[in-house]
Amino acid sequence: PGVSTISELSTLLKVKPKHILKTLVFRKASGGWVLAVVRGDHEVNVAKLQVEVEEPVTLDEVAAKEAGFSIGFVGPGDQERAEEMIVDFDAFNGGFWVAGANEPDYHVKHFTWQRDTASSNTRFQISQSHLLGDRIRPADIRNAVDGDPSPMNDGGVLKESRGVEVGHVFKLGTVYSEKMGATFLDENNAEKPVIMGCYGIGVGRILLSAVETSHDERGIQWPVNIAPYEVVVTPIKYDGVAKEKADAIYDELKAKGVDVLLDDRDDRPGSKFADADLIGIPLRVVVGDRGLEKGVVELKDRHTGETSDVAVDNAVETVLQRLGALRDLTPTSNVQA
Numbered sequence: 001p002g003v004s005t006i007s008e009l010s011t012l013l014k015v016k017p018k019h020i021l022k023t024l025v026f027r028k029a030s031g032g033w034v035l036a037v038v039r040g041d042h043e044v045n046v047a048k049l050q051v052e053v054e055e056p057v058t059l060d061e062v063a064a065k066e067a068g069f070s071i072g073f074v075g076p077g078d079q080e081r082a083e084e085m086i087v088d089f090d091a092f093n094g095g096f097w098v099a100g101a102n103e104p105d106y107h108v109k110h111f112t113w114q115r116d117t118a119s120s121n122t123r124f125q126i127s128q129s130h131l132l133g134d135r136i137r138p139a140d141i142r143n144a145v146d147g148d149p150s151p152m153n154d155g156g157v158l159k160e161s162r163g164v165e166v167g168h169v170f171k172l173g174t175v176y177s178e179k180m181g182a183t184f185l186d187e188n189n190a191e192k193p194v195i196m197g198c199y200g201i202g203v204g205r206i207l208l209s210a211v212e213t214s215h216d217e218r219g220i221q222w223p224v225n226i227a228p229y230e231v232v233v234t235p236i237k238y239d240g241v242a243k244e245k246a247d248a249i250y251d252e253l254k255a256k257g258v259d260v261l262l263d264d265r266d267d268r269p270g271s272k273f274a275d276a277d278l279i280g281i282p283l284r285v286v287v288g289d290r291g292l293e294k295g296v297v298e299l300k301d302r303h304t305g306e307t308s309d310v311a312v313d314n315a316v317e318t319v320l321q322r323l324g325a326l327r328d329l330t331p332t333s334n335v336q337a
Contacts, residue, residue: 004072075100220280236288
């Protein structure tokens, strides 16, 4: 009683989650119900499931309970209320399973597909390539996990790593266009429903992924194409000749269309340098009295950490050249589909 989760059931019956069948009830956009069955240690991939049923599906536990499903205790035997049942390949393997008994507070042990779901209208073949009767069929409907065989069938295995979703594409088909009456005329002048899709790009997530893949212990290393500023001009002391040269470099860069920041704060040089590294501005021009006595300013690359002295008179031209080189770089090493 009250044991409705895979972890609770695994502890109670002393079986591993991979030996438990998890049956989820999805509602179709058209109004019917579909059962999705996966191993207890796997998760249903809704996008894959929608491809199999050829229309959008959603989890609606309230409506499912009203329809008579024993949510938390649903098992593969509950075929009367659902239009179809799709079983993940791994969940359809032979052997004995723990499964929901389709009655509140009950599960069954030693469930087998061939014995326990056979009925007058279902003909079973233990095969992953044929339909099992009219309403039950195996398909790939789960999320991939670390250690799965490579889809290239090359003997390799999948490796799981962290990622950020920055964009997505959903195929909606004609479900909504048919309801809205959104149609077009084809080459035969026949009216057809529009095939719809949903496309999205997360601007905030692009920034997040850039920080995730481009940073070090001192802070962010912005790609120049999306950096809030491309250059920061940092005078060691914002006074006297250093102030004049810093202002001149800042004004000229700004006039050239560069996104430039002038650090005119009355603060210690080390604090200014640390803040510039933390913010991640790609190039830093350091203007100091000692350097100016030699006729140079210091140019630092935030990504490589390399510093070089450049002539004051050529500072702006050198910065523009470096920015051009940075803009031409295409950082692909950390980008994975």
